[in-house]
Amino acid sequence: MSDLSAFPITKKWPATQPDRLQLYSLPTPNGVKVSIMLEEIGLPYEVHKVSFETNDQTTPEFLSLNPNNKIPAILDPDGPGGKPLALFESGAILVYLAEKTGKLIPQDAAGRYEALQWVMFQMGGVGPMFGQLGFFHKFAGEDFEDKRPRDRYVAESKRLLGVLDMHLKGRAWMVGDAYGIADIAIFPWVRNPVGFYGAGELVGFAQFKEVARVLETFVARPAVVRGLDIPKR
Template identity: 65%
Template structure:
C-alpha cells in the first residue's frame, strides 16, 4: 500500500484508503470536471470536499499540493513509475486520467490533438469568460453600476456559444459519436450559464438549438449525473 504521509495535504484531509486516487475538489463548474472523468473511467478514488468559501485552498497544507491555491487537484498513489504523484490544473488532470485509463481521448494522434484543442479552448476561453460574466452578473460585480464589464463578457460568451453551436451542429458530442474529455471540460461551464449564473437572457440562450440538446445528452449519462454532485459537502 502506498505511503502518502510525505504529502502535507493528507494532514488537512486524512486519507481513508491510501491505495486509491485522492481527489480534492468542490462541485463548481471547474471542479466537477475531474469527478465526472473519474466516474466515467471507473477509476477507484476518494473525494475530499474543499470548502472554497472558507478559504481552505489557502492553507499551507493545500498550497503544498497546489501552489496556485485552486481546485481541483489530485494525488495519485500509483503515478508514473509506480510512485505517488500530485497534479493540479483541471485540464492537465483530465489528460492525465484519460491517458492513465486509455479512455475518453482518441488513440490516433490527429484525433487526440483535435480533442485537446477543445479542452484548451474551454480552459482559455469559455471557462474564464463565463466565470467573469457570472461575477459581474450574479456575484459581487452586480453591484457595479456601470454594466459595460458585464456586457463585454456577455457578448463574448454569446460568441463562444455560437462556436460551440457550430461544432455540435452535425454531431452528438464534441468529437462525434464518442464522449471525451472535451465534453467533460465543457459541460460544467455551459450548463451553468442559464442555470447557476442565470445569464441565459444575456447570451441569448433561447436562440441556441443543439447546445441545449448536447447539455441534456451529457447530463443523461449516469457518470456525469454523479460527478456533478461530487464531492458532497461533509
C-alpha cells in the same frame, strides 16, 4: 498499502484509502470535471472537500499540492513509474486520467489533438469568460453602475456559444460521435449560465439549439449525474 505521508496535504485531509487516487475538490464547474471523469472511467478514488467557506484552499497543506490555491487537485498513489503523482489544473488532470486509463480520448494522433484543442478552448475561453459573466451578473452586478464590463463578457459568452453551436451541427459530441474529455471539460461550464448564474436569457441561450441538445444529453448520463454532486455540498 501506499505511503502518502510525505505529502503535507494528507495531514489536513488524511487518506483513509491511500491506495486510491485522492481528489481535493468542490462541485464547481472546474471541480466536477474531474469527479465526472473519475465516475465515467470507474477509477477508484477518495474525495476530500476543500471548503471555500473556511478558506481551505489557502492553507499551507493545500498550497503544498497546488500553489495556485484553486480546486481541483489530485494525488495519485499509482502515478508514472508506480510513484505518487500530485497534479493540479483540471484540464491537465483530464488528460492525465485519459492517458492513464486509455479511456475517453482518441487513440489516433489526429483525434487526440482534436480533443486537446477543444480542452484548451475551454480552459482559455469558455471557463474564464463564463466565469467573468457570472461575477458581473450574479455576484457583483448590483455593485457596478457601469454595465460595460458585464456586457463585454455577455458578448464574449455569446460568441463562444456560437462557436460551439456551429461546431456541433451534425455531431453527437465535440469530437464526432465519441464522447470524451472535451465534452467533460466544456459542458459543466455551459451548464452554468443557464443554471447557477441565471443568465440564460441574457446570453440568448435558446438560440443555441445544438449546444442545448448536447447539454441535455450530457447531464442525463448517469456518471455525470453522480459527478455533479461530488463532493456533496
